[in-house]
Amino acid sequence: xxxxxxxxxxxxxxxxxxxxxxxxxxxxxxxxxxxxxxxxxxxxxxxxxxxxxxxxxxxxxxxxxxxxxxxxxxxxxxxxxxxxxxxxxxxxxxxxxxxxxxxxxxxxxxxxxxxxxxxxxxxxxxxxxxxxxxxxxxxxxxxxxxxxxxxxxxxxxxxxxxxxxxxxxxxxxxxxxxxxxxxxxxxxxxxxxxxxxxxxxxxxxxxxxxxxxxxxxxxxxxxxxxxxxxxxxxxxxxxxxxxxxxxxxxxxxxxxxxxxxxxxxxxxxxxxxxxxxxxxxxxxxxxxxxxxxxxxxxxxxxxxxxxxxxxxxxxxxxxxxxxxxxxxxxxxxxxxxxxxxxxxxxxxxxxxxxxxxxxxxxxxxxxxxxxxxxxxxxxxxxxxxxxxxxxxxxxxxxxxxxxxxxxxxxxxxxxxxxxxxxxxxxxxxxxxxxxxxxxxxxxxxxxxxxxxxxxxxxxxxxxxxxxxxxxx
Numbered sequence: 368x369x370x371x372x373x374x375x376x377x378x379x380x381x382x383x384x385x386x387x388x389x390x391x392x393x394x395x396x397x398x399x400x401x402x403x404x405x406x407x408x409x410x411x412x413x414x415x416x417x418x419x420x421x422x423x424x425x426x427x428x429x430x431x432x433x434x435x436x437x438x439x440x441x442x443x444x445x446x447x448x449x450x451x452x453x454x455x456x457x458x459x460x461x462x463x464x465x466x467x468x469x470x471x472x473x474x475x476x477x478x479x480x481x482x483x484x485x486x487x488x489x490x491x492x493x494x495x496x497x498x499x500x501x502x503x504x505x506x507x508x509x510x511x512x513x514x515x516x517x518x519x520x521x522x523x524x525x526x527x528x529x530x531x532x533x534x535x536x537x538x539x540x541x542x543x544x545x546x547x548x549x550x551x552x553x554x555x556x557x558x559x560x561x562x563x564x565x566x567x568x569x570x571x572x573x574x575x576x577x578x579x580x581x582x583x584x585x586x587x588x589x590x591x592x593x594x595x596x597x598x599x600x601x602x603x604x605x606x607x608x609x610x611x612x613x614x615x616x617x618x619x620x621x622x623x624x625x626x627x628x629x630x631x632x633x634x635x636x637x638x639x640x641x642x643x644x645x646x647x648x649x650x651x652x653x654x655x656x657x658x659x660x661x662x663x664x665x666x667x668x669x670x671x672x673x674x675x676x677x678x679x680x681x682x683x684x685x686x687x688x689x690x691x692x693x694x695x696x697x698x699x700x701x702x703x704x705x706x707x708x709x710x711x712x713x714x715x716x717x718x719x720x721x722x723x724x725x726x727x728x729x730x731x732x733x734x735x736x737x738x739x740x741x742x743x744x745x746x747x748x749x750x751x752x753x754x755x756x757x758x759x760x761x762x763x764x765x766x767x768x769x770x771x772x773x774x775x776x777x778x779x780x781x782x783x784x785x786x787x788x789x790x791x792x793x794x795x796x797x798x799x800x801x802x803x804x805x806x807x808x809x810x811x812x813x814x815x816x817x818x819x820x821x822x823x824x825x826x827x828x829x830x831x832x833x834x835x836x837x838x839x
Contacts, residue, residue: 368431369800370423371791373598373784374415374439374517376400376459381422382784383432384791386800388810393784394425401456406463408490409456412445415516416523423584432586435524435576436794437595438602438786439517441537444492446499446510446562451522454506458495459516465489466706468497471556472539479552484543484633484641486704493539496558513562517595524584525574525592528564532643533596535566543631543641569596569645570796570804593797596645598786599625599653604645605789606756606782607811609804614750616769616777617757622659622736626652626748638702638742645793646804652746654701654739659732662694662710666728670721680722681729682764690714690723691831692731693838699735702742708839729765730824733772734831740773754814755779763817771822778814 368391373380377400382393396418401409442460447453458464472480472487472494480487488494492513499507514522515534522528535541535548540563542549553560567573573594581588595601603625608615614626628650633641640653667677691713698706712727744750753775760766760779770777782788792810795801 368428368433369791369794370426370432370435371787371789371794372419372423372435372437372520373787373790374437374520375598376440376461379415379418379422380784380787381419381426382787382791383426383428384788384795388788388792388807390784390788392426392428393787394422396422400459404464408459408461410459412453412457412516412519415520419520420583423586429586432590433800434591434593434794434798436593436790436792436797437517437521438598438790439515439520439534439595441515441534441597441599442491443516444495445514445516445519446506447512447514447519447522448509449511451519451526453519454510455503457516460490462495463489465494465498468494468501471497475552475555479555480637481633481635482542482544482549483539483552484631484637485537485539486637486640486700487539488700491537491539493556493558497556500558507559510562512564514564518564521573521592521595524576524580526577527574529567529573529594530564531567531569531594531596533569533600533645536643537597543633546631546643567594568647569594570647570793572797591798593794595790595793597642599623600642600645600651601789601793602785603627603651603789604804604807605785605787605792606780607808608754609644609646609649609808612749612751613754614748614752615754615756616736616760618659618760619757620659620661622656622732622739624654624736624740624743624753626743626750628652628748632746634746638704639746645789652743652748654743656735656739657697657700658694658710658735662696662732663728665696666725670725672721672725677725678762678764680720681725684722684726688716688718688723689830690716690719690727691827691834692727693831693834694728694731694735695839701739703835703839705839711834711838713834729768730772730827731831733769734828736769737772737828738832750775752776752778755817756785766818767822770818770820772824772828774820776816776820777818779817780812780814782812
């Protein structure tokens, strides 16, 4: 059996897969995200280790586990000593304290920034390390390693220090053109190069389970441990989304559109992201929108609706009578890269009901997704259809609105625990259970068509685009 450990922001999930990639058992343990100051987001890495031990114990089947793989939240940073002891809380992807440090990046030459191939945003490891250099220099000097979260957790199992490309490429310290750590940029930013462990591929063996870790996990020593990957590309892998043309739209608190690529094609405008995939020499582009389910939840609460009523009243309204909603309650990433963007309802009239307000909110989120989608299309990606993922796309009327707005058919695949499943599959590739990453495609769920475009929102979308420029 294959054990997959998925280190999320607020919980760790462990699953066991059999040789046919069927889930045999799964367990979850939650932990706390700390916010000691406004805009900060931290976790105690020791809580992750405690969660991993408890979840693994709950699974059982300890004598049947043949390999272990990892998935983990991206962009954060864990400072540790040579033994792997964390020197402070991990700074997470949601942390925004490094806004001033991002300005140091803007002083780099344009051609240097182009090699980073990503928007300059807070929460990335590079920006967080610059903040630590300014505010906690003694801890930074003491540190031996600056790990990504799942790399720190894997070190606890193997005592072998490695980074891997899918996570490293999301640090703003990775040269996407050279496909390696950006040591030249580290030097310019005056960050110690010794902090960054050598890289190994996601489906390679990092080491074997030590006797000390085995006794704490309730497993046998010597089990091969795979490198694993960041949660987004590992979830793509677990869902069978490996090849160009297989584009996925996920809607949760935010929205992401991810598209596999077979080459490192950098967005010259740096409005969209480019990261390494977990497959050898694989890549993926991403549009990341911050306001989706988060904005809809806020509107629903403000209007005093439960979700059933919110959908019922919103989609009982045929149109919004020129009422528009800008969903930018937390700034925006793709395509605007504007942390100060703000939201609004525009075009209110006495005839509008709360159903109109809720309908405008659904349309506004769909339009914001299309805005990011168009930025991705401008990089040359072909998208004949989209696959839906995430808990925010289960209602058919909402799916139809998205299909009409994006003018693409939407498919869905029923898969649970995609990141954890992907982690376990990587363990299978690394240990030889599967011959290659492509060999796992035989386990991918078959997509089912759920919505074909049939409506036209071009006029309303054009009005939405114009309002952003006027308000922000």
